[in-house]
Amino acid sequence: xxxxxxxxxxxxxxxxxxxxxxxxxxxxxxxxxxxxxxxxxxxxxxxxxxxxxxxxxxxxxxxxxxxxxxxxxxxxxxxxxxxxxxxxxxxxxxxxxxxxxxxxxxxxxxxxxxxxxxxxxxxxxxxxxxxxxxxxxxxxxxxxxxxxxxxxxxxxxxxxxxxxxxxxxxxxxxxxxxxxxxxxxxxxxxxxxxxxxxxxxxxxxxxxxxxxxxxxxxxxxxxxxxxxxxxxxxxxxxxxxxxxxxxxxxxxxxxxxxxxxxxxxxxxxxxxxxxxxxxxxxxxxxxxxxxxxxxxxxxxxxxxxxxxxxxxxxxxxxxxxxxxxxxxxxxxxxxxxxxxxxxxxxxxxxxxxxxxxxxxxxxxxxxxxxxxxxxxxxxxxxxxxxxxxxxxxxxxxxxxxxxxxxxxxxxxxxxxxxxxxxxxxxxxxxxxxxxxxxxxxxxxxxxxxxxxxxxxxxxxxxxxxxxxxxxxxxxxxxxxxxxxxxxxxxxxxxxxxxxxxxxxxxx
Numbered sequence: 001x002x003x004x005x006x007x008x009x010x011x012x013x014x015x016x017x018x019x020x021x022x023x024x025x026x027x028x029x030x031x032x033x034x035x036x037x038x039x040x041x042x043x044x045x046x047x048x049x050x051x052x053x054x055x056x057x058x059x060x061x062x063x064x065x066x067x068x069x070x071x072x073x074x075x076x077x078x079x080x081x082x083x084x085x086x087x088x089x090x091x092x093x094x095x096x097x098x099x100x101x102x103x104x105x106x107x108x109x110x111x112x113x114x115x116x117x118x119x120x121x122x123x124x125x126x127x128x129x130x131x132x133x134x135x136x137x138x139x140x141x142x143x144x145x146x147x148x149x150x151x152x153x154x155x156x157x158x159x160x161x162x163x164x165x166x167x168x169x170x171x172x173x174x175x176x177x178x179x180x181x182x183x184x185x186x187x188x189x190x191x192x193x194x195x196x197x198x199x200x201x202x203x204x205x206x207x208x209x210x211x212x213x214x215x216x217x218x219x220x221x222x223x224x225x226x227x228x229x230x231x232x233x234x235x236x237x238x239x240x241x242x243x244x245x246x247x248x249x250x251x252x253x254x255x256x257x258x259x260x261x262x263x264x265x266x267x268x269x270x271x272x273x274x275x276x277x278x279x280x281x282x283x284x285x286x287x288x289x290x291x292x293x294x295x296x297x298x299x300x301x302x303x304x305x306x307x308x309x310x311x312x313x314x315x316x317x318x319x320x321x322x323x324x325x326x327x328x329x330x331x332x333x334x335x336x337x338x339x340x341x342x343x344x345x346x347x348x349x350x351x352x353x354x355x356x357x358x359x360x361x362x363x364x365x366x367x368x369x370x371x372x373x374x375x376x377x378x379x380x381x382x383x384x385x386x387x388x389x390x391x392x393x394x395x396x397x398x399x400x401x402x403x404x405x406x407x408x409x410x411x412x413x414x415x416x417x418x419x420x421x422x423x424x425x426x427x428x429x430x431x432x433x434x435x436x437x438x439x440x441x442x443x444x445x446x447x448x449x450x451x452x453x454x455x456x457x458x459x460x461x462x463x464x465x466x467x468x469x470x471x472x473x474x475x476x477x478x479x480x481x482x483x484x485x486x487x488x489x490x491x492x493x494x495x496x497x498x499x500x501x502x503x504x505x506x507x
Contacts (some may be wrong), residue, residue: 011058014047014242018062022340025189025212029062031168032069042207044142046195046215046233049244051467052212052257055412058244059191060107061395062214063399064089071113071189073318075161077214088188090115092211096357100382108160109193110384112206117180117355122160123168125176132156132165143170151200153412162386177256180235180351194429195232196221203232221464222425222452223432229453243285255280255287260466263459270446270458277475286472292480297323297333299488300365301432302422303476304465306441309472311421312397314438317481318420319396322488328407329366329394334419337362337376341393342412350372357383357416358390361426366394367490374410376454379493390414424465437462438476 005014019029021043026035049055067073071087091109093099102109121129128144130136132153139147148169152461155161155168166176190210192198195217198206207212215233223229233241247261262268262276282285293303297317305311324330339360342350357380367377367387376392391413395404421438442465445458452460466473 003496007058007061008054008244008246010059010244010246011054011310012246013456015062017242018045018047019065020214022189024172025188027066027069027071029065029069034070034085036085036313036390037087037211041211041423042213044203044207044215044236044240046217046236046241046243047244048217048219048233050218050220050247051260052247052254053219054246055244055245056105056107056193057104059091059102059193059214059216060105063089063107063191066189073108074187074241075115076163088190090187090189091191091193093193093429095194096359096380097363097431098194098382101349101431103384110447111357111359112192112202113354114357115187116183116209118178118183119355120179121176122176122178125171125347128152128166128169129162132162133413141327144171148273155254161384161427174437180229180355182336183209186422188212190214191216192220195233197224197429198232199224199227200232200235206423220460222460225425255284256469257465257471259287259464263463263466268459270443273462274475281475288472290436290474290476291478292482293317293438293476294474294482295314296486297434297474298420299334299484301418301435302334302336302363302427303436304427304439304468305421306445306461308423309399310402310438310441311423313399313479314421314481315329315418316399321483327405329376329396330488331366332490333366333367335364335366335416336393336413336419336422337364338395338417340413341415353390353414356385356388356390358382358388361429363419364416365490365493367493368465369408374408376408379490392416424461427468431470434469434472435465435473436474436476437465440477440479491492 022029025041026041039426047055047058053185060251071089074088074090074338091102091107092112092115093102093109094112096140099109099111125143127136127139131138138149152165153171156165187210188214190206192206193216195215196219217231217233218232234351244401256405259276262273277287277351279287281289295318302313306388322330323375324333332405337358337360340350340353340358363381365378365379370376370389372460374391376390376394380386380388391410392408393406393410393413393415395406395416396410396418398402442458446456448456
């Protein structure tokens with residue numbers, strides 16, 4: 001088991017409750033023993049707590065205990081041979097960015113979409129995967145030297161990623177993955193991070209797939225659109241909901257989290273909260289009060305807003321600041337995937353796009369036009385193999401106009417909106433080093449007097465927006481934008497490798 005801090009009382013109680021549920025499912029964490037998965041059983045628990053309560057630490061601790069007991073972690077990258085006595089764990093998040101946040105903390109996470117599809121490996125290269133996972137002997141593969149196999153083995157010893165290991169051997173994804181198929185078999189144990197983003201239908205689908213499901217969520221976040229302010233885990237019986245109430249030492253001196261938790265005070269009104277922000281900014285440079293939106297920051301982290309009209313205005317201002325041509329995109333402009341526009345008969349092509357990370361809400365950076373008309377080269381933020389060449393439909397909305405302009409118009413493929421600004425709802429599940437929150441919109445929400453689940457809407461919006469910031473929070477107070485002092489660039493991205501081509505048209 002990995003070296004982690006001691007569990008607090010509430011974490012230890014949650015750990016014990018989860019461990020008891022796992023014993024009922026045939027996994028004994030104390031004695032590190034396993035029995036085959038019983039079919040027809042389903043158990044769902046939720047571990048709930050606000051930012052800083054240690055949900056991710058607890059998730060990692062339970063995952064470590066499961067692997068120590070012999071449970072195998074599976075992902076969308078590669079799944080070993082099935083055995084009756086095999087027990088597995090999948091650690092999932094709703095978005096690429098949320099999954100990447102977990103991976104940065106050495107938690108082997110993937111997206112919910114990705115786990116629903118399994119890759120089909122070239123049989124020759126699958127021999128390497130079988131060997132690396134301990135299910136076969138060291139292979140001889142035509143075209144690969146012993147040194148290349150040694151590199152793959154060394155990589156896999158540090159990072160349990162089969163595609164990463166094969167890439168270390170000098171292979172590309174298109175060499176060893178020949179296609180994708182939708183998962184037909186059920187899964188075993190599933191951990192779902194950022195569970196507040198799940199709607200009732202998604203939760204029901206996951207309960208059909210996993211025999212044991214553990215949700216990790218923040219009840220103070222915004223409920224999915226259409227849920228009337230209720231989270232999907234709210235319907236669970238009280239004993240199935242475990243609460244983490246303590247804010248841990250590593251988060252205690254964080255002024256950003258202090259501000260987020262101050263929103264829980266029913267006496268705090270919007271202007272009171274702004275005074276607290278000003279006091280925090282005077283004492284700590286991790287909180288910044290700014291009169292202008294920083295255009296350079298928008299290129300990699302969207303300004304977070306409440307109103308759609310504000311989002312469109314800020315995007316228009318961003319493009320104007322960089323002198324972007326009206327009818328085309330500049331390399332380095334951010335985009336947000338708005339879904340896949342493909343007819344049902346193109347199911348395999350949809351799987352290709354989604355499996356590579358182009359799912360609704362995915363954040364990407366435009367690298368340039370693709371090799372064919374209607375195609376774009378993209379960097380998918382948080383994806384393990386981030387660079388793709390895909391058929392795209394890109395829509396850039398303009399203030400006061402019903403029709404957007406479309407700089408890329410494939411007949412079908414991945415659809416995108418501009419990503420220099422996005423609504424706080426869409427930002428859930430993501431985190432950035434620095435976040436700009438557009439305060440005039442939150443003030444408008446406070447003036448509107450709306451509530452969600454009995455809590456003023458502006459407070460829920462502010463809580464979600466503030467907790468997206470990892471190291472610095474910028475509270476923007478006016479409708480102004482500062483011009484960048486450099487041109488847009490993709491120099492911060494590793495674009496040297498050839499991109500994977502994902503076509504939505506007949507080859």
